[in-house]
Amino acid sequence: MTTPVLEARAVTMRFGGLTAVHSVDLTVGSGEIVGLIGPNGAGKTTFFNCLTGLYIPTEGTVTYQGTVLPPKPHLVTQAGIARTFQNIRLFANMTVLENVLVGRHTRTKEGLWSALLRGPGFKKAEKESEARAMDLLAFVGLDHKRDHLARNLPYGEQRKLEIARALASEPGLLLLDEPTAGMNPQETRATEELVFAIRDKGIAVLVIEHDMRFIFNLCDRVAVLVQGEKLVEGTSDVVQADERVIAAYLGTPFEGEPGEEEAAEVAAAEAAADAPADSTTGSTEGDSQ
Numbered sequence: 075m076t077t078p079v080l081e082a083r084a085v086t087m088r089f090g091g092l093t094a095v096h097s098v099d100l101t102v103g104s105g106e107i108v109g110l111i112g113p114n115g116a117g118k119t120t121f122f123n124c125l126t127g128l129y130i131p132t133e134g135t136v137t138y139q140g141t142v143l144p145p146k147p148h149l150v151t152q153a154g155i156a157r158t159f160q161n162i163r164l165f166a167n168m169t170v171l172e173n174v175l176v177g178r179h180t181r182t183k184e185g186l187w188s189a190l191l192r193g194p195g196f197k198k199a200e201k202e203s204e205a206r207a208m209d210l211l212a213f214v215g216l217d218h219k220r221d222h223l224a225r226n227l228p229y230g231e232q233r234k235l236e237i238a239r240a241l242a243s244e245p246g247l248l249l250l251d252e253p254t255a256g257m258n259p260q261e262t263r264a265t266e267e268l269v270f271a272i273r274d275k276g277i278a279v280l281v282i283e284h285d286m287r288f289i290f291n292l293c294d295r296v297a298v299l300v301q302g303e304k305l306v307e308g309t310s311d312v313v314q315a316d317e318r319v320i321a322a323y324l325g326t327p328f329e330g331e332p333g334e335e336e337a338a339e340v341a342a343a344e345a346a347a348d349a350p351a352d353s354t355t356g357s358t359e360g361d362s363q
C-alpha cells in the first residue's frame with residue numbers, strides 16, 4: 075500500500091444496545107480507490123459518519139495524514155476530507171455555481187455566512203473563487219449549467235454537482251456514499267470515469283456502493299462490512315471469490331431441493347425442445363380454440 079492518508083483504528087459505534095460498527099480498522103493510501111460494501115444495515119454509512127465527525131465513535135480513533143481528527147464535521151473538512159451523501163444534500167434554490175462556491179468556504183477567509191449573505195469580503199474573493207468553481211464544474215461536465223437552479227437538474231447531474239461541491243473544499247480524501255444510486259448504466263459508467271479522474275488528480279477515494287460491477291471495476295481494494303464487522307478486505311478478485319462474501323449477499327444456499335428442482339426444469343425444457351414439431355403445432359391449435 076502507498077503512504078496512508080486515512081487510518082481508522084478499532085472504530086466502534088453503539089446506539090444504545092445496538093452496535094452498528096464494531097472495531098473496524100481501515101486504511102486508505104494516497105492515490106488509492108477503496109470500496110466499502112456490505113448488505114443493507116451493515117454499518118457502512120455509520121462508519122462514514124464516524125470518519126467525518128458527524129458521529130463521535132464510542133471507541134477507536136480516526137487519523138488523517140498522521141493527525142487524529144477532531145470529531146467535528148467542519149474541522150474534518152478543513153483537515154482535508156470531503157464527502158457526498160446517500161441522499162443528495164444540495165442547496166436546491168441556489169444555482170449550480172453558487173452550490174460550488176459554498177463548498178469553497180473552508181478554503182476562503184470569508185467563511186460560510188459571508189458566502190451565503192454575499193458580504194463585502196465575499197465579493198472581493200468572489201472572482202478567484204468563481205474561476206476555481208468553474209474549473210470544477212467543467213471537470214464534472216456541468217459548466218454549461220452554471221446558472222441553473224440545483225433543483226432543476228436531472229438526478230444524475232445533481233450527483234455530479236455534489237461531487238463538484240465536495241471537491242471545492244480541496245480535499246486529499248473524498249468519501250462517496252452511493253454515488254451511482256438511481257443512475258442509469260451510462261451515468262454509472264460516466265461516474266466511474268469521473269472517480270478515476272479524481273484519483274488521477276491525487277485525491278484518494280473511499281466509496282460505498284451497492285453496484286458490485288461499479289465497485290469491482292473501480293477499486294484497488296474492497297472492504298466488506300457485515301453486521302458492523304469487517305468480514306474481508308482485499309483486491310476485487312479476492313473479495314469476489316470469497317465464499318463468506320457470497321454467503322453474506324446471497325444467503326447460505328439450501329442443500330438438495332432447489333438444485334433438484336432446477337435440474338427437473340432444465341430436463342423438461344430440453345424435452346419440450348426435442349419434441350416433434352407436429353405435436354407442438356397440435357398443442358398450439360388446441361390452446362387457441
Ligand SMILES: Nc1ncnc2c1ncn2[C@@H]1O[C@H](COP(=O)(O)OP(=O)(O)OP(=O)(O)O)[C@@H](O)[C@H]1O
Nearest residue numbers: 089092094112113114115116117118119120121160
Ligand atoms: N442514528 C442512529 N440511531 C440508531 N440506530 C442507527 C442510527 N444510524 C444507524 N443506525 C442503525 O445502525 C445500523 C447500520 O446502519 P447504516 O445506515 O450504517 O447501514 P448501511 O450499511 O449504511 O445500510 P444501507 O446500505 O442500507 O445504507 C442499522 O441497524 C441502523 O438502523
